[in-house]
Amino acid sequence: MLLTLDAATVRFGGRAVLDAVGLDVAEHEVVCVLGPSGSGKSTLLRAVAGLQRLDFGRVLLDGRDQSGVPAHKRGVGLMFQDHQLFPQRDVGANVAFGPRMHGVSRGERDAEVRRLLELVGLPGAARRAVASLSGGEQQRVALARALAPRPRLLMLDEPLGQLDRSLRERLVVELRELFGRLGTTVLAVTHDQGEAFALADRVVVMRDGRIAQSGTPVEVWQRPADAFVARFLGFENVVPATVAGTAADSPWGKLPVPDGSPQGSRTVLVRPAGVRLVPADQGLPCTVTARTFRGTHVAVRLQPQDGPRLEAACALRDAPEPGVPVGVEFDVPEIVVLD
Amino acid sequence: MALPVAFFALFFAWPVAAIVTRGLKVDGVWQFGRIADVVGQPDVRHVLWFTTWQALASTALTLLTALPAAYVFARLDFPGKQVLRAVVTVPFVLPTVVAGSAFLALVGHHGLLDELWGVRLDTTVWAILLAHVFFNFAVVVRTVGGLWAQLDPRQEEAARMLGASPSAAWRKVTLPALAPAVAAAALMVFLFTFTSFGVVQILGGPTFSTLEVEIYRQTSEVFDLSTAAVLTLVQFAAVGAILAVHAWTVRRRETSLRLVDAGVTAHPPRGAGQWALLAGVLATIALLLVLPLAVLVRRSLDADGFGYYRALTDPDGGTFLVAPVHAVWTSLEYAATATAIAVLIGGLAAAALARRDAGRLVRGFDALLMLPLGVSAVTVGFGFLIALDEPPLDLRQSWILVPLAQALVGAPFVVRTMLPVLRAVDVRLREAAAVLGASPWRVWREVDLPLVRRALLVAAGFAFAVSLGEFGATVFIARPDNPTLPVAVARLLSRPGDLNYGQAMALSTILMVVCAAALLILERLRTDRTGEF
Numbered sequence: 001m002l003l004t005l006d007a008a009t010v011r012f013g014g015r016a017v018l019d020a021v022g023l024d025v026a027e028h029e030v031v032c033v034l035g036p037s038g039s040g041k042s043t044l045l046r047a048v049a050g051l052q053r054l055d056f057g058r059v060l061l062d063g064r065d066q067s068g069v070p071a072h073k074r075g076v077g078l079m080f081q082d083h084q085l086f087p088q089r090d091v092g093a094n095v096a097f098g099p100r101m102h103g104v105s106r107g108e109r110d111a112e113v114r115r116l117l118e119l120v121g122l123p124g125a126a127r128r129a130v131a132s133l134s135g136g137e138q139q140r141v142a143l144a145r146a147l148a149p150r151p152r153l154l155m156l157d158e159p160l161g162q163l164d165r166s167l168r169e170r171l172v173v174e175l176r177e178l179f180g181r182l183g184t185t186v187l188a189v190t191h192d193q194g195e196a197f198a199l200a201d202r203v204v205v206m207r208d209g210r211i212a213q214s215g216t217p218v219e220v221w222q223r224p225a226d227a228f229v230a231r232f233l234g235f236e237n238v239v240p241a242t243v244a245g246t247a248a249d250s251p252w253g254k255l256p257v258p259d260g261s262p263q264g265s266r267t268v269l270v271r272p273a274g275v276r277l278v279p280a281d282q283g284l285p286c287t288v289t290a291r292t293f294r295g296t297h298v299a300v301r302l303q304p305q306d307g308p309r310l311e312a313a314c315a316l317r318d319a320p321e322p323g324v325p326v327g328v329e330f331d332v333p334e335i336v337v338l339d
Numbered sequence: 340m341a342l343p344v345a346f347f348a349l350f351f352a353w354p355v356a357a358i359v360t361r362g363l364k365v366d367g368v369w370q371f372g373r374i375a376d377v378v379g380q381p382d383v384r385h386v387l388w389f390t391t392w393q394a395l396a397s398t399a400l401t402l403l404t405a406l407p408a409a410y411v412f413a414r415l416d417f418p419g420k421q422v423l424r425a426v427v428t429v430p431f432v433l434p435t436v437v438a439g440s441a442f443l444a445l446v447g448h449h450g451l452l453d454e455l456w457g458v459r460l461d462t463t464v465w466a467i468l469l470a471h472v473f474f475n476f477a478v479v480v481r482t483v484g485g486l487w488a489q490l491d492p493r494q495e496e497a498a499r500m501l502g503a504s505p506s507a508a509w510r511k512v513t514l515p516a517l518a519p520a521v522a523a524a525a526l527m528v529f530l531f532t533f534t535s536f537g538v539v540q541i542l543g544g545p546t547f548s549t550l551e552v553e554i555y556r557q558t559s560e561v562f563d564l565s566t567a568a569v570l571t572l573v574q575f576a577a578v579g580a581i582l583a584v585h586a587w588t589v590r591r592r593e594t595s596l597r598l599v600d601a602g603v604t605a606h607p608p609r610g611a612g613q614w615a616l617l618a619g620v621l622a623t624i625a626l627l628l629v630l631p632l633a634v635l636v637r638r639s640l641d642a643d644g645f646g647y648y649r650a651l652t653d654p655d656g657g658t659f660l661v662a663p664v665h666a667v668w669t670s671l672e673y674a675a676t677a678t679a680i681a682v683l684i685g686g687l688a689a690a691a692l693a694r695r696d697a698g699r700l701v702r703g704f705d706a707l708l709m710l711p712l713g714v715s716a717v718t719v720g721f722g723f724l725i726a727l728d729e730p731p732l733d734l735r736q737s738w739i740l741v742p743l744a745q746a747l748v749g750a751p752f753v754v755r756t757m758l759p760v761l762r763a764v765d766v767r768l769r770e771a772a773a774v775l776g777a778s779p780w781r782v783w784r785e786v787d788l789p790l791v792r793r794a795l796l797v798a799a800g801f802a803f804a805v806s807l808g809e810f811g812a813t814v815f816i817a818r819p820d821n822p823t824l825p826v827a828v829a830r831l832l833s834r835p836g837d838l839n840y841g842q843a844m845a846l847s848t849i850l851m852v853v854c855a856a857a858l859l860i861l862e863r864l865r866t867d868r869t870g871e872f
Contacts, residue, residue, distance in 0.1 A: 072774070072778050077774065101777045146775075
């Protein structure tokens, strides 16, 4: 393993920001830590970088314990949330900073700066002032700077956090492609699930300093580990239910569940696509309270006569007006019994 | 951290303690009863009363004249604003002695007013008050105006949109935001005028005496050490109280104000009111700040022109063992040495104070650093004489004594200037450099130094100007054969005769030119983030 966290614990004034976190990152793997703000993900990166001391546990790089190794000798790269480019240096000098600290000769440095700026799509920008860069350009320069000392592990803290949406979507594809080409090992953190799923080979969901779930984007998306992960991923139809055989007794009545689901008192997730609208005299009677246009579909909010609210996804032409009474039926393939 | 602490312990705490001990300990027994005795004396009570009320009056007068100027500098755009801002600051870095002689030339015997209308103010308290306004005008303009210029005007606009009239918006939004800065400036002015020495020494005559002047008189003329010690303690307590309040207002000033770039808030004057205000402020500056200096320069010239300046090079003047012009070189040498010491000590202290993990103890040191600013310079100077005159540390014969005392007064300025800039350096910039492979030392060199270089130069300039003009401590420890400029000026002024008077004015002019030159260079370097006083 390139990176191993072993029961890593960091406490701020009694509160555990990292609570016995164990995590492995293999060479060439792109791992994305996903969690709401305050879940400890930035602290995780800082602990690996050597900027935050562990109160307990170990950080191992290539199997070697890093306690007592200062940040500048760990050979990992960190791209900061707001980039932290050196304001008094131009773009080239920012990128050349790392190689210079490692005693690389001027000629090699210049060649490396040219190569990296080309790689991140800013050829010829070396003499530009940092203040003259747009947000997206700063992000690219920060990436080039982090790559320049050829770190064995590259860490990204909310790499696309402050950029506007369209730019973010374009850059995330570029990054994914770039890391694949370079074979870089990457540990990124983000609060944006779309970003995490697009970027990562493996997603690690964090909550309150602990790891809530770890798996490929598809695994996490299809089988969220618990109600927290499901809600964090944006699913709202999450209810407690009692599972017996292929049926679950829930506040929305009997729900069909897939064969081989865990039995007994469980949490059940119904994806919006699994909530089918039928005429008002069939299924679970509901009233439409709101509808939101989502581009590919319309999210319809429903209030059942009793039980918590439901969200349904339906095609634009099928979406009923608010106030209209409808019936609801559930589709088995879109229902998951959580462990 | 260790070096600044040792420096202040050795060259500040010890001399002051030595004086207090010398004054209050008789035959090895503490005589605390002396405190009550001395404070009970009618003439001491009179001095205390005068010191307090003249400081209050000076502060009020300074606020009254300088607050409109603060507004004008902050919110109005007019040609020559940059130059005028420098002009306003010149008096603040001028040696007190020069200010004293400038006002003497204006309102004193044979002064401009005397010759024009037969008005003399040098025997009245007005001369002192006006000189204090002259001096501290810049403190208010810079502290209040600096903040005012950065207050977001949209805050007032937001209040207007919510239905507030212009005056209500100003009262409810701008005034509360400014209040802590006004309070801080007022306290600084009060502190400076409360401990005023050079001005009162020259303009006060036998009638008016502040605590500081009285301490000087008791030690160097009456040789009543125990009275001087008690007065020192009294001043110490007063200054400590003022600084505590000041620290509190500074903390309030730092609380969450929306600040914007000063460049965008100013606009050209609009309407008769703003034009009248601008004219009034310009007239005040001309009369109160520029006129005394102009008169000073005029008085330094005799009927044939530069006769007084030529006389400065004549060693047979009788007042000194060497030609008075020699004092210029002595002063420059001392000030350069003092600046080096002050920058080293103050820089180290600021670096230690700026660390985010600085503990309570270190932050306490922050307040202590300000003490030499307010504590009687006279006490420090005299303390040097009696504390550093015997083994293990006998510096009485050493020339380094004067720069050491001057550095003590200059170091707080260095800390004040450097601290905000160092604190503003984003911790994560340092972390970014560390992650890229920079060792802690290289992080400092590559990240901190380039960002604070200008502030360091500004700090050095301030320390230089302050050292050059330092009078209270230097007057004790400068050797007779090697006076500094302010000491030479004071000595010339204390002698009768037109030649001595003219030479004093000539020396003051030279001192003013050197200080103003240093300041103009600073003004070009000054960054937005450097501290205000």
